[in-house]
Amino acid sequence: MILKLNKLAIELPLPDEPDPDGAAAVQELLGGRFGEMSTFMNYTFQSFNFRGAEDAKPYFDLISNISAEEYGHVELVSTAVNAMLTGASDQSEVNGDVGTPLADAKSARLSHHYIVSGQAALVANSLGQPWQGDYVFNSGDLVLDLLHNFFLECGARAHKIRVYEMTDHPSARQMIGYLLVRGGVHQLAYAKALEQLTGVEVPKMLDIPQIPNDKFPETRQWQEKGLHRILYRFSPDAYEDAGQVWTGQHPIEGDELEFVDGPPEGAPRPELPAEPAIGVPGFHPGEIGELAAKLMARTR
Numbered sequence: 001m002i003l004k005l006n007k008l009a010i011e012l013p014l015p016d017e018p019d020p021d022g023a024a025a026v027q028e029l030l031g032g033r034f035g036e037m038s039t040f041m042n043y044t045f046q047s048f049n050f051r052g053a054e055d056a057k058p059y060f061d062l063i064s065n066i067s068a069e070e071y072g073h074v075e076l077v078s079t080a081v082n083a084m085l086t087g088a089s090d091q092s093e094v095n096g097d098v099g100t101p102l103a104d105a106k107s108a109r110l111s112h113h114y115i116v117s118g119q120a121a122l123v124a125n126s127l128g129q130p131w132q133g134d135y136v137f138n139s140g141d142l143v144l145d146l147l148h149n150f151f152l153e154c155g156a157r158a159h160k161i162r163v164y165e166m167t168d169h170p171s172a173r174q175m176i177g178y179l180l181v182r183g184g185v186h187q188l189a190y191a192k193a194l195e196q197l198t199g200v201e202v203p204k205m206l207d208i209p210q211i212p213n214d215k216f217p218e219t220r221q222w223q224e225k226g227l228h229r230i231l232y233r234f235s236p237d238a239y240e241d242a243g244q245v246w247t248g249q250h251p252i253e254g255d256e257l258e259f260v261d262g263p264p265e266g267a268p269r270p271e272l273p274a275e276p277a278i279g280v281p282g283f284h285p286g287e288i289g290e291l292a293a294k295l296m297a298r299t300r
Contacts, residue, residue: 007266022167043067177218
């Protein structure tokens with residue numbers, strides 16, 4: 001079972017200006033082959049299907065912990081896409097007449113955002129193609145799965161850096177800066193697991209691509225807090241043996257690695273305003289407030 005907390009991993013404010021074409025690029029980090037849906041579902045199914053877990057418990061615990069964190073990363077990228085789309089339709093034409101408040105959406109790079117999802121994130125890549133279940137790799141061979149996971153994190157890192165270079169929208173860059181740091185933890189965790197199992201010094205391959213995190217201003221606040229060397233335990237009473245893999249020093253920074261009980265502190269989710277041009281959420285905000293007040297009154 002997954003315990004869902006009504007928080008984001010980090011604070012992600014809603015900026016004043018939208019960037020719908022940037023949001024289309026960020027979709028790759030959500031629903032692309034190397035996006036967060038892929039990391040989440042790969043590790044989740046590997047943990048579901050893990051055989052001989054008691055004999056290889058530290059590695060089962062490691063994959064299970066990381067899969068839980070990736071669930072929150074799916075939400076974080078989705079929220080960044082939503083922040084970049086907020087205010088992207090023309091509100092000035094919404095005054096009783098239908099008009100053409102979505103005229104600009106015809107030339108948007110991903111008009112699916114307006115037509116299909118109500119100006120919100122899609123389970124799709126930057127071309128609007130749906131995320132696919134065959135992106136999940138689960139061979140049953142532990143070393144092969146860990147090797148794939150290391151490769152997957154490296155590909156995800158490359159895509160994050162490229163998308164970072166496509167948009168300077170604050171929501172996107174805040175999100176990417178954080179995920180570059182956390183993805184680096186997952187890269188290293190799988191590298192250390194492979195080193196323990198095979199004797200091959202996989203951590204020497206970090207970083208892939210060979211661009212240090214501190215080259216990106218948005219990563220520095222997380223590095224200074226030590227998030228590059230922390231592996232979280234996403235359970236109150238399980239997965240404690242992941243700490244047997246996550247030991248020693250960070251191969252780049254030289255700092256001692258930490259295994260921390262519990263998830264990150266988190267931050268409140270931003271409140272997404274209504275988008276009346278596309279009929280979202282479909283009621284006038286005042287009407288929704290009245291309905292909610294009536295429902296609350298019934299429970300008292």
